[in-house]
Amino acid sequence: MKFIYKLCLVGLVFSLFTFNASAQTTKYKCLLQMSNYVGEEAYIVVSLINPKGEYEKTLYVMGPDKKWYKTIKEWHKFYSKKPANISAITGASVAGGDRSVTVFEIENAKINANYKLRFETAVEDKEYYVKDLEIPLTTASLSAKNDGTGFIRYVRFSAN
């Protein structure tokens, strides 16, 4: 009997492994350095954009209060159409001059496959940047320093 159990357990572990292998992901540590702007803390959403230029997945949300999500307009359209549970990938908003280090998971298959990473920012009563920073999801850009155009000064990654 014991043997049968063990066999089942091994089988279970094996099947999990194979399932994992089918959608292999890598975790990236992302350093986001804000510019020295003055004002409220920024709400920032990091999204995966597919080759057609559409939102595919929300990778990270910096900003805890749902009430402000509508100010990140473009992403909010996608989010309201396809609501997802984002509580695990939600963190604090980021003030001017501060930095934020977060971790998000990207499927290996999406890298070097014409996907893009978009950093969308909004600050209460200030500007909203759809593409504060948008970078091609390539091995090269994931190892470089990428400068933002709005509230973000730069973003850097390191594989975890």
Add this chain to the structure above:
Amino acid sequence: MTISIWRYSHLALAVSSFLLLLLASVTGVILAFEPVAQKIQPYHTAGFEQASLAQTLPLLRSKYPGISELTVNHHQFVIIKGSDNKGENLEAYIDPQTGKILGTPEKQSEFFLWVTDLHRSLFIHETGRFIIGLTAFLLLLIAVSGTMLIIQRQRGIKRFFTRIVKENAAQYYHVVLGRLSLIPIILIAGTGTYLSLVRFEIIPPEKVATEVDFDAIKEEPRQEPASFAIFKNTLLSEVQSVEFPFSDDPEDYYTLKLKDREVAVNQLTGEILSEAKYPTAQLLTELSLDLHTGRTNIIWAIILAVASGNILFFIYSGFKISFRRRAKSIKNKYTLDESRFIILVGSENGNTFRFARAIQQQLIKHGQKPFLTELNNYTLYPQAEHLIILTATYGLGDPPTNAKRFVKLLQTTPQAQPVRYSVIGFGSHKYADFCKFAFEVNQMLSHQAWATPLLDMHTVNDRSPEEFSLWAEAWSQQAGIALAVLPELRKTQTKRFETLTVAANTCCENTEGTFLIRFQPKRKIKFTSGDLLAIYPANDHRERLYSIGLVQQELQVSVRLLPDGLGSGFLHRLKPGDTIPARIIKNDHFHFPKKATGVLMIANGTGIGPFLGMICQNSQQTPIHLYGGFRDRESCNLYKPFLEENKTAQRLTQLHLALSREGEKQYVSDLISRDADLVANLLATGGVIMICGSLAMQKDVTAILENICQTKLNQNISYYQSRSQLLTDCY
């Protein structure tokens, strides 16, 4: 009516902002509990105060290789952020000594987020923030004008924290609590205003950050982070946050955000790469937030909650006070041109108006034409026969706001016809200057040729219904109009009749008309010399008052028989053994002083009555100088044996007699002029002068005393009157 600019602004500001203040205070009280709720969480660790960065940072970095940031929050809880061994996001409270995870920070409660939002922007974003900022500024102005009002009320900054007299609950607590919560409220309002100014960039905001010259970054000499000088010298408690180097690259560095500056530290050598001090504006913003939210100190948070709660009370009590002031609006049935009775009121808070209206209504009830107005409106009254002045005193013996102009008006506006006046001072003995302004008004009227006193001035302590009734009774007797003061004013008074048996009556011995009559109360009652005996000669509402002397346990009154005197005739007819119903009225203001270096008694005619009792009761042998004025030797013979006897027993020190129709033909006032030095010395050393007798005598004597006070003591006579050093009971 005029009200001071501070009071006007205080009220106007409060009225214009009270709804918003109400909202801000309620939400403020709630929000004060957020830091309290946070602080009581168990994430504070014992070794926190001693921990230095040299101990903590290497420990944390080895234990959590993925650490990106360390934060010390306002409650001195240490939080780390980064990723754990599995690469998952990590955020946790830790013990800085051991690196052990204590708990996970929770997201800010939805409820507090909601309340915070309401508190600072009313859910309408920028417009709301502006409105709230303005409200904070108005609150600051309210606090400032309130401070000015307290200074005004207490007469000077030095007396700011001296005792406040309790007149009515709303007002008393408005002032007392106002004084106590002044500092927190000014801080709440000031910081709120400042934060709004920063928010709207009216105070130019600045942000500094360390600028690192990457070309100058060195890799040698390498050191262990535990031996970096900056880490060794910096305690965790001085830190707001530490950003760890993002990678091992030498270009990545530590950023220490301390309380007053930001420091960038080379991760290999421990060298300080750059340092930036925070600008003052930023430090002030932080300080303002600390003070406004109470986030750093639980006790301060509670103080803020209490202060916010007080604002709610101020809104309530402030409106109550205002409505009471409004309630004094004056309604007149008759015009000032047709009125015989002019009632003038000086009142700061409107309390005195209740009494004035009671008089007005009574007069109207009796078919008379009264006219009620404020002292400041004093003018010519063509039909006036009676002037009744009711006035309070404000601050240190000053006129109330609505009576400030009266003194000047009185000088410039003499009435054309003779008018009889009566002054009632309202005040509290808790203040040093009891009824000072009323005394001054009375004094000034006595100098007016057209004015004759109907009564001696009366005072009412703490709105005592008894004392007011006493005035009403005296006035009724003189004016011949029965003023039954309103039931609400005499609520506490119960008319209690005593039965008195006549013990002796000297009426038969003296032809001239002055006699002494003694009574024995049937019941044991407490009274003393100076109290009043009210009798009802015709057994109706008509009442007659006599000043009592307590002599050998008996109640003695000194009476002058008048040709058609209702009271005197009645008393004159009484025989020993007769009984009469009567009332004994306490008359506290004319009691023998408990503490006095000496007492100077001035009387004429039957006014000596209460003094006879006081002398007889002077067992402690307080020095007493008695100045008595009589017509002739015969009329004073009635008292002479008694006085000589007491002089021998040392209950009376000096006796001075003035006879107006014999010998030198002197009046008692002449004796006072003669002894001016004695009088001045007595007043200066805390002695008391008591005057009892006719109003004419009182007028003469007061004029002399006034002169003595001014020339020898350099004080106004009202100074001594208001300090109970000059007591009068004249008729």
